[in-house]
Amino acid sequence: MKLKDIIIERIKKNGPIPFDEFMNMALYYPEAGYYTKSDLKIGRQGDFFTASHLGKVFGLILSKQIKLMWGKMGCPDEFAITEIGPGMGYLAEDIMEELLYNENDKHSFKYYLIEINPHLENTQRERLKKYQGKIFWYDSIDKLEEFQGVLICNEIFDAFPVRVFEIRNNKVFEVYVRLNTEEFTEELKPARQDTVEYINEFAPWILEIDGYRSEINLAMKEFIKTIYKMMKRGFVLIFDYGWSNEEYYSYERKKGSLLCYYKHSVNENPYLNTGEQDITAHVNFTALKKWAEEAGFNVDLYLSQSKFLISLCDEPLLEQLQKEDLIQKFKRLVLPSGMGESHRVMILSKL
Ligand SMILES: C[S@@+](CC[C@H](N)C(=O)[O-])C[C@H]1O[C@@H](n2cnc3c(N)ncnc32)[C@H](O)[C@@H]1O
Structure with missing residues (x-):
């Protein structure tokens, strides 16, 4: 059965479903969701690029940051790098090449990959086979043993x-997905209690703006708690596109940030290409910071990707980028026209 029909069946059986349930099915329904299907491809042959697809620049600079963090932890023997959702495995490959394989700088670090898609795991295993014995896969963060790194x-x-959510007459409503014959359409229902609490806490000013529509990412709160629980000691390095609270829920962004990617083109309709297009929303870094602190983390840094990457570039690294013809790719990571300002970096620690 096609994913669209599976969702239609669910709605026929249960009635309209909240948008997050629709998005969860569209992206993660076993074997049929965008991120769980067998032919998922990220990069040139897929629907979008990420920093790890720009040659080895990102991996090279992150390796430097990881070594600094290892040093701050007192250079422990037991040290692992864990990557959540490693995609095609390029970043893992570049970091391992630098830290585990480089003859001049070889470490006994381990590398854990948390991959929910078994087909993508096979692609990663193929790409990373020379690191066998140092690299381990888990299909969920909950399965990770307590780790340090x-x-x-x-x-x-x-x-x-x-x-x-959408604001109508100073009240918060949530978007539910229902059917209009065999097509998806929307209806508004009074928001769930924790949605209302979120708006009151992070964006009470939007209650005055009739028709204001945006997103909230409560799943992030649980995830950060899980990471804290799994981590014995170490750092969390977060890269994503997003804004702080006031930027996120500003008047100018009254239509929200939800976007869909399909074959390197962007649209705003999550009900198209079900299971075949990526659906994303920007990250609220203020909420992330607060939830990380509530979980027990210390928030060490919050910067634009541009400032963060440039701060790690010393002369030898720049010379290496030049020698390996990587300067153009570095520019795409740091220039405002590339990912420099849209992407932010947050570092959490538990020491
Ligand atoms: C936009 S892709 C980024 C992939 C990769 N990090 C890169 O830079 O190319 C988002 C990834 O997050 C993964 N993901 C989402 N929720 C997850 C979860 N709860 N646990 C593990 N991975 C998750 C998806 O499966 C997907 O591979």
Whole structure:
């Protein structure tokens, strides 16, 4: 059965479903969701690019940051790098090449990959086979044994299912997905209690703006708690596109940030190409910071990707980028016309 028909069946049986449930099915329904299907491809042959697809620049610079963090932790023997949702495995490959394989700088670090898609795991296994014995897969963060080291989330939170809300007459409503014959359409229902609490806490000013529509990502809160529980000691490195609270819920953004990617083109209709297009929303870094602190983390840094990457570039690294013809790719990571300002970095620690 096609994913669209599976969702239609669900709605026929249960009635209209909240948008986050629709998005969860569209992206993660076993074997049929966008991120769980067998032919998922990220990069040139897929629907979108991420920083890890720009040659080895990103991996090279992150390796430097990881070594600094290892040093701050007192250079422990037991040290693992964990990557959530490693995509095609390029970033893992570049970091391992640098830290585990480089003859001049070889470490006994381990690398854990948390991959929910078994087909993508096979692609990663093929790409990374020379690191056998140092590299381990888990299909969920809950399965990770307590670990010590650095955990990387590159463009993970923007792919979490979000709730979509709309303000009508100073009240908060949520978007539910229902059917109009055999097509998806929307209806508004009074918001769930925790959605209302979120708006009161993070964006009470929008209650005055009739028709204001945006998203909230409550799944991030639980996830950050889980990471804290799994981590014995270490750092979390988060890269994603997003804004702080006031930027996110500003008047100018009264239509929200939900976007869909299909074959490198962008649209705003999540009800098209069900299971074949990515659906994303920007990350609210203010909420992320608050929830990370509530979980027990210390928030060490919040910067634009541009400032963060440039701060790690010393002369030898720049020379290496030049020698390996990587300067153009570096520019795409740091220039405002590339990912420099749209993407932000947050570092959490538990030491
Ligand atoms: C936009 S892709 C980014 C992929 C990769 N990090 C990169 O930079 O190319 C988002 C990834 O997050 C993964 N993801 C989303 N929720 C997850 C979860 N709860 N646990 C593990 N991975 C998750 C998806 O499966 C997907 O591979």
